[in-house]
Amino acid sequence: MYFRQIFALAIKEFLALLRDKRSRFVIIGPPIVQLLVFGFAATYDLNDVPVAIYNEDRGGAARELVSRIEGSPNFQVVAYISHDSETAPLIDNRDVLLVLHIGQHFSADLLRDNSAQLQVILDGRNSNTAMIAMNYLRTILLDYNRYWQASQGEGASLVSLQTRTWYNENLQSRWFIVPGIVGLLTLVVTIMVTALSVAREREAGTFDQLLVTPLRPVEILIGKAIPGMVIGLLDATLIIVLMAIFFDIPLRGSLGALYLGLVLFLLSAVGIGLMISAIAVTQQQAVLGAFLFLVPAVILSGFSTPIANMPELVQWLTYIDPLRYFLVVVRGVTLEGDGYALLVHQYWPMAIIGVTSLAIAAWLFRSRMY
Template sequence: MLARIWALMIKEFLAILRDKKSRFVLIGPPLIQLLVFGYAATFDLSHIPYAVYNEDSGFAARELLGEFQGSRAFQQVATVTRQGQIAPLINTGKALLVVHIGPHFTEDLLRHQPAPVQVIIDGRNSNTATLAMNYANSILLRFDQRWAAQHHWGRPPAELQVRSWFNPNLLSRWFIVPGIVALLMLVVTLLVTGLSVAREREQGTFDQLLVTPLTPGEILAGKALPGILIGGLEGAFIVLVAVFWFQVPFLGSILALGLGMLLFLLAAVGIGLMISSLAVTQQQGLLGAFLFLVPAIILSGFATPIANMPELVQDLTYANPMRYFLVIVRGVFLQGDGVSNLWNQYWPLAIIALFSMAAASWLFRHRI
């Protein structure tokens, strides 16, 4: 028995090593995934863009803000002069948090009275928001201790008031579950379309399909539509589960989410058909799908912030359709976004979908 198993193992290894594409699948994906995991997958929060809303001209406020400016993790991106400027900074993601110092901060400290400091944090990504809040807490605690020592206070003087927008309780479920909509839609769509043409070739029915009256374009459409329908049903089911089972708020427009899902599915189907057109066997199609899936998930901002990645890796994310759809689905769920708020995500997704479908069509005709 062991001899038969050993012989089968030798045969499988020889079959893989003799195939050029299979050899590439064995060598290329591990190297690519190693680079992606090594540089992109990090939970360290090294870049915290923040804005300052300082209503106090006293020296205590300047000292406190100097603590933020002296921190390597914090980068000031804006100075707020009125309350209405805060919302656009948080909504667009330009600032992760806003430090708000009231007009009587220094006066209250000199009178030995509590001096509140407000930190407004973007709570859409609860993990990032929690880390940023902890960093801000450490800076305020350091300031408190130094002020208390210098002015002979018996207790820390400042009080921290935190408001987390879009996710008041910082529930990670509210951040993760909408992202799963994009993740599973991509997985299901790639698997359905990535194996379709390869399955025909492996089973020997591809030549029979070519002699039918169907044109190559019709064959390609027939291969694409099942993936779009299955992916759409999968996405709709997960949205319903997210709303009614996980109690994730759905504040935005159904039309905005539907349009984003359609463009995302077109992009995913195009990529899946490209993989399937290049694959000879179902195994190659499966490996090709996972070769795309792993970097696409990591480079999408699903778990780690894109801003924390190296600049070169951040540039690569612009070609990833999942990056844009994650913004759409989380914006619709948590921010209440409509179609007009998401045009800057729709048009890159539409370009990727158009390019991927055109490339899939060319590869399909070329392989024929």
């Protein structure tokens, strides 16, 4: 192999990418801004859910319940209504997410029968938010029930659940999402950098010149892959450092295991990016191709919704998505404290995807002449 030539090609690629001030900026600036904005924005935890209370009952039990909801950090009571007809406009106009209706006989029923019913009306336009708000309400009620039983001199039920959560002890969704953003941003930057590298030369007509140089296609491939790897590695490192500083995400496992995963992940991302680039004739096609890959790759990776919930057929599809494996590595190392041994089954699929896609890209380099 002509190491000097490959090196020279890699230098040329870096220059082509970094010569332009705006190109330099889009490689460094946006990942930082996005990590901060999305890291703080992307959370399933709700606070200050706007609620309206429709209380027809003047009893003490109802008052106690209302004050518990008023005191919850998850809810913010924005309206007290006194008529059924006020419910619909509040919910329709999105002024409140839920209306809690306490019927006239609530306290009386509770005192007499030890059992009473509450009614809640939820805005289901975003069903996930509705479900989470409902869970908060259930927790408040569970607590209230325990309090009621104690105040009536009954012991709590004999069998109780003692739940502990591991790895993410306070169940903060940020701990789940932010490590995911590391994978997401690294993938976006690497794919964009590599997807345009060949297409740019094709459009300018310089790729043919490159092909008639003594460099073999494999060597051109290596020269083109190096900048993607280096930029991806630097960007990912920057994001990981910022993640630790701004979001207090613990790093419980081995840093080496994380970087081994990162290198394999970048290898597969660079391979796929170059493959897209080799197929595309123009830069526009390359960007759109990158997109057609990125969007499903993010959706199917388990970044925001669990893979286990997908239909079987779609689950099979996720096996060719490198982000799927890398997300397990990042979350495993940061939250679960994993080392090399527990992540082996994430490493080898990424290596296979990387080698296969690079091989296809090299083959496409040679066979697609225009």
